[in-house]
Amino acid sequence: MTQIPLTYYLILSAFLLCSGLLIVLIKKNAVFVLIGIELMLNAANLNLVAFSKFDPELNGQVFAIFSVVIAAAEAAIALAILLNIYKTYDTSDLDDLNTLKH
């Protein structure tokens, strides 16, 4: 089985990160922004896993599993906050959530 070179992983990861970043920057809906953040997180995870392939101690993979767990917890909290915001302000549009500005 031929090895897939690291560069491919990194390119995919960069693509994921850029897509996530674009989603975070462009989309107005908070849910999409969260999804963008997940994408960026997973891009990082992909990097960790890809680099750990060349690490005999597999520290990167362990770290990635941690990261996935924490991402799940974070997503749960973020969604909970989002739900509360939606309940309170009747909107999930980020441009309307500007009370801190004033």
Next chain:
Amino acid sequence: MTTPAIYITLVLMFPLLGGVITYLSGSKNASRLSLMGMLPGAVIAGFLIYQSHDASLVVRWEWLPGYEFGWCIDRISAVLIGLVYLVSLLVHLFSAHYLSHDRAIHRYFGKLGFFTASMIGLLAADHFLLVFIFWELVGFSSYLLIGFWYEDVEKAVAARKAFMVNRVADAGLLIGVILMVTELNQPFLSSLVGGESSLLVHLAGFGLMIGALGKSAQFPFSGWLPKAMAGPTPVSALIHAATMVAAGVYLLIRVAPFLSPPVLNTTAAIGAVTAFMAAVSALTQHDIKKVLAYSTISQLGYMVMGIGAGAYQASLFHLWTHAFFKAGLFLAAGAVIHYLHTLKHTDSTFDAQDMRTMGGLKKVLPFTHVAFIICGLALSGLPLFSGFLSKEGILSGVWLWAIDHSANGYWWAYLVSDLAFVTALLTPIYIGRQILLVFHGTPRTALEKLPHMEPLGLVKVPLMVLSVGALWLVNALNPLDAGGWWLSSFLFGDSAGPGHGSIQVWTMMLSIALAVGGLAISYIFYRPGSMRSLGYQMAMVPAKWYRRLTFEGWYLESIYDGLSGNYIKVAKAARIFDRKVIDWLVNAAGVSTVVFSKALAVIDREVVDGLVNFVAWLFRGVGGVFTKIQSGKVQNQLIWMVLLLLVLVLWSQF
């Protein structure tokens, strides 16, 4: 208050209070009320003379910190205060009759009391500023009394003229007073020190001299005194013969120790010139009071000349005797005027003061006639009368002075004494003419049947007292000795009085000759039945220039009018200048200021404000750019964050 202060207050306040109360309580009891003020004052004045024998009454107080004010009544002041009180009292008595029909008699007595108080204040004042204050008060009350009949426009104008001429001279006095008080530091009359010779001393001396000349109606200020005759005749007797006009002489006597030789010489010359000019003017007057007015000027000229020549004792003596006989003459003239006035007061064109309407009055006014003759002979300087004594003193003093000064190179010194002797000849001529024209000869105009209407007893008293005062015996024992004045040693100590050299004897003989000669000349020209006496009724204003010159009083009044007219022309020219040039300048300055400020406003708005606005605009712009970063939108901030991150990364890369 100390005892002298009480005396001075009383002697000042009695006439003033009497006058004020009289004025306020109306015309009903005016004469009695005012006498109530005068009599106690006169008693105190007599007591003051007694008091001043031992020591002068001095009151000093600190007016401002470090600045003393003061009164001082020494023997001279006390005697003159007594004289003022005596004459004022007699004039009060006389006025009670003279003005008894006047509705404003309470105003008259009020003013008279005011005058008496100011005059006494002037005599009692020691500080130069006080002297000046009372000097002006005396002038002001004189103005009030001259203009007593102010409904008559002519009289009101005369009062104003007399006042204005005095003001001109008072400017000189003010200069003198200011210099004495501030520069020379000699503010007290009683402690003047002379002998210095600096420009300031000369200037102050000339200033004081000019002030004195103005008040004593000396050349060139003499024109006001004939004008002052517009006042009631008793006023003329009190103010313009006996007291106020003597104030200048009094001041000169006071400051004589201080005056420098040039000032004294000028004083002597002016006195002589005035004496001569006024005597000449008195020769041709038709108005009974104007003759006496010019005569007063002439006699004051004698006194001033005597002071200038250093014979101030004789001058003071002449002041004293003159006060009696001239007041007597004026009151007698007043009696004549009053008589004619009550006689013909229905005819409005009739002039009760014109001698052309008089003549032969000795039959109807015998008492007045005698009083007038006694006082007139005293004026003319006949022996056995008071005027002879004092005039002889002045004449011999001037003669001695002339001898002394001509030896020292003053070539004109003899002119002064010569003028004095010529005046001594002219004096009996004009007074003899007046006596003959008024009392002797045949009655002129329609006064054919003159009722016998001698003044009342009350009026006789002043005439009697003054006539007796004009005799030699009440003044000195020896009728021929000028130095024998009773009061002489009281006033001046033993050092005073001229000696008994040959000059005195010559003066005595000469003045007797002149007096007799003058009276003889007047008798030759104006004796009853003479051509001049008979034709006098038709006498007009003289046509020949030299008679005209004396009749108009050397045209002094016209000169004043001309001067004031020119002042008005100058003022008008100045007004045009003011309008055209100064106003134009001011307006131009205003317009240019407006233009300039407009330009400034543009600069202000465009440049200064522009700068400020530009700065503000700049900061607003920059701030605007940066506020957009802080838009409050999460995603914007994220974009900036990413960009900055990129920049940082790229920065660290290269």
